[in-house]
Amino acid sequence: MHILVCVKQVPDTKNAKLDPVTHTLDRRSTTAITNPDDTHAVEEAVRLKKRYGGTVSVLTMGPPQAVATMRHCVQLGADRGFMISDRAFAGADTLATSYALSQAIEKIAREYEPIDLVITGKMTIDGDTGQVGPGIARRLDIPPLTGILKVEEIDVEKKKIRVHRKIEGGYEILESTLPALITVDKSINKVSRASLPNMIRAARYQPVIWSVNDLEGIDRNQLGLKGSPTVVGRIFPPPKPTGGKKLEGPVENQVKELTEILLQRPEWIKKRA
Amino acid sequence: MEEKKRQRELEKQRIQELLAQYRGVWVFIEAKGSKVEPVSLELLGAGRTLADKLGVELAGILIGDQVEGLAPTLFAYGADLVYVVDAPIYHHYRTEPFMKAFLHVAEKYKPEIVLFGATTNGKDLASAVATDLKTGLTADTTILDINVEERLLEASRPAFGGNIMATILCKTNRPQMATVRPKVMKALEPDYSRQGRIIREEVDVKEEEIHTKIIDIILESNKKANLEEADIIVAGGKGLGDEKGFQLVHQLAEVLGAGVGATRDVVEAGWISHPHQIGQTGITVTPKIYIAIGISGAVQHIVGMQNSGMIIAINKDPNAPIFDVATYGIVGDAFEIVPKLIEELKTRLYGVVQHA
Numbered sequence: 001m002h003i004l005v006c007v008k009q010v011p012d013t014k015n016a017k018l019d020p021v022t023h024t025l026d027r028r029s030t031t032a033i034t035n036p037d038d039t040h041a042v043e044e045a046v047r048l049k050k051r052y053g054g055t056v057s058v059l060t061m062g063p064p065q066a067v068a069t070m071r072h073c074v075q076l077g078a079d080r081g082f083m084i085s086d087r088a089f090a091g092a093d094t095l096a097t098s099y100a101l102s103q104a105i106e107k108i109a110r111e112y113e114p115i116d117l118v119i120t121g122k123m124t125i126d127g128d129t130g131q132v133g134p135g136i137a138r139r140l141d142i143p144p145l146t147g148i149l150k151v152e153e154i155d156v157e158k159k160k161i162r163v164h165r166k167i168e169g170g171y172e173i174l175e176s177t178l179p180a181l182i183t184v185d186k187s188i189n190k191v192s193r194a195s196l197p198n199m200i201r202a203a204r205y206q207p208v209i210w211s212v213n214d215l216e217g218i219d220r221n222q223l224g225l226k227g228s229p230t231v232v233g234r235i236f237p238p239p240k241p242t243g244g245k246k247l248e249g250p251v252e253n254q255v256k257e258l259t260e261i262l263l264q265r266p267e268w269i270k271k272r273a
Numbered sequence: 274m275e276e277k278k279r280q281r282e283l284e285k286q287r288i289q290e291l292l293a294q295y296r297g298v299w300v301f302i303e304a305k306g307s308k309v310e311p312v313s314l315e316l317l318g319a320g321r322t323l324a325d326k327l328g329v330e331l332a333g334i335l336i337g338d339q340v341e342g343l344a345p346t347l348f349a350y351g352a353d354l355v356y357v358v359d360a361p362i363y364h365h366y367r368t369e370p371f372m373k374a375f376l377h378v379a380e381k382y383k384p385e386i387v388l389f390g391a392t393t394n395g396k397d398l399a400s401a402v403a404t405d406l407k408t409g410l411t412a413d414t415t416i417l418d419i420n421v422e423e424r425l426l427e428a429s430r431p432a433f434g435g436n437i438m439a440t441i442l443c444k445t446n447r448p449q450m451a452t453v454r455p456k457v458m459k460a461l462e463p464d465y466s467r468q469g470r471i472i473r474e475e476v477d478v479k480e481e482e483i484h485t486k487i488i489d490i491i492l493e494s495n496k497k498a499n500l501e502e503a504d505i506i507v508a509g510g511k512g513l514g515d516e517k518g519f520q521l522v523h524q525l526a527e528v529l530g531a532g533v534g535a536t537r538d539v540v541e542a543g544w545i546s547h548p549h550q551i552g553q554t555g556i557t558v559t560p561k562i563y564i565a566i567g568i569s570g571a572v573q574h575i576v577g578m579q580n581s582g583m584i585i586a587i588n589k590d591p592n593a594p595i596f597d598v599a600t601y602g603i604v605g606d607a608f609e610i611v612p613k614l615i616e617e618l619k620t621r622l623y624g625v626v627q628h629a
Contacts, residue, residue, distance in 0.1 A: 270530025
């Protein structure tokens with residue numbers, strides 16, 4: 001079985017600082033990490049490989065320094081890495097990104113081995129959209145299974161997969177033919193610690209790197225800024241809720257005032273029986 | 274030079290003509306059984322405003338099994354017409370058949386704007402169809418506006434972990450699509466005297482062409498914290514001192530029938546389990562009332578609750594950042610204020626004071 005995982009190197013938004021004037025990300029303040037959800041995707045691929053055999057390939061689109069993310073994936077147990085890296089991909093929104101990645105996936109399937117399962121993280125912490133995974137599935141014309149909590153079983157012979165997919169208030173058990181694409185929820189697994197052999201291998205690992213010229217037949221009009229229908233019109237600080245009133249006076253009065261506020265809409269309160 | 278300029282003008286004109294073929298605002302209606310998801314009704318309210326400003330009709334697109342009976346509800350909440358694709362194959366949500374149905378109707382009637390609820394299935398469908406329509410999709414929108422002159426949807430969303438808001442535009446492709454978070458927009462007061470048109474569409478989708486099957490649906494809503502659906506959430510932070518202090522949160526929540534939330538450090542300290550964690554590494558909530566007790570207001574927490582309808586903060590430190598986002602703030606000792614508040618609420622709600 002050949003499992004391909006799409007990963008992304010992202011700025012660590014948790015520690016990100018914003019330029020107070022332009023409200024843009026101060027990149028010097030951030031460190032680059034592998035997108036957290038994607039590490040769960042790699043972990044799941046490695047676990048499935050242990051159960052069913054096969055190969056785990058990882059793919060990323062990014063600048064040359066994204067090699068670090070490829071090495072991180074090898075530490076986690078990936079067998080090989082592919083990178084597409086070119087100015088032509090820069091500024092891509094989710095539509096252009098899913099196009100570029102799917103072109104690379106088709107090349108990997110053609111030149112290495114056919115792909116049975118594509119796995120991506122549920123979303124990235126810099127884009128927060130969750131749109132690239134399903135987009136890739138549509139480009140490849142395979143079923144997208146989003147927000148997967150568990151891979152219950154894969155029937156390698158019959159090319160079938162059974163998964164648990166998160167829905168509001170619970171989950172559904174879903175069966176699909178392979179090849180398929182799953183996006184995984186971070187609760188799917190706990191990312192294992194890298195083994196020493198993997199760490200040694202990762203230290204010197206060189207992924208296959210392709211430029212736009214290596215992707216035969218690619219339509220450049222669908223790449224990067226040119227291929228991105230969405231643009232950022234403007235950025236602004238988050239709006240603050242209206243009000244911002246501090247309650248004053250003795251505690252008793254404050255409590256009375258707050259009670260009135262809370263009782264304005266009694267239907268929101270679920271009284272105990 | 275002249276030639277280039279002329280070509281640019283022609284291209285601009287071509288795009289304008291193309292865009293002009295698309296008219297109308299649509300809302301994808303999510304329906305479970307005989308019930309419309311609240312977010313769909315909220316989006317009809319938001320869509321009504323957009324449609325009125327653009328001078329076009331507001332449509333709901335309803336895909337399901339025996340769902341046509343929901344149309345009057347959609348009219349009541351603001352729709353002028355409803356496209357209905359109704360067949361047993363749509364009994365459960367599955368990406369492939371829903372996508373095929375949606376694409377069929379969208380390609381035939383060409384809406385200029387489509388809104389989806391940012392729910393599990395809404396986001397799934399929107400991502401799939403936007404790829405096939407080769408158009409822009411803005412995720413998790415929290416503010417919607419329209420540039421009437423250019424007929425441009427201005428969809429704003431939090432970016433970079435909620436540190437800033439970005440307004441996303443889709444200038445050269447149609448439809449303009451966005452998923453919108455539940456509980457951010459307001460549904461209209463329903464008017465059941467409103468009438469509308471129903472347009473039925475048949476789509477050629479066969480079960481053997483579909484690659485997925487739903488084997489079972491397991492609902493476990495009562496086991497989970499279920500904070501996403503709570504109208505009121507009472508949340509506590511490290512300011513409550515210890516697990517015993519955190520009981521104040523449970524007591525107030527009990528009186529109000531509210532959900533219980535917590536900050537990351539409270540969960541890490543083990544005072545409450547992870548499903549209750551609100552913020553960047555937990556869940557995002559948008560209740561009508563959010564009561565933050567002993568929470569200082571780190572950015573990572575704020576992003577998970579800032580879209581609440583009303584935020585009430587109780588904290589000792591007058592400079593705590595939570596007061597920057599709070600609608601009402603009380604500077605003071607939670608251990609003095611909250612028990613008094615509980616007593617007052619009990620008297621007003623239940624008519625008796627139950628001394629422990």
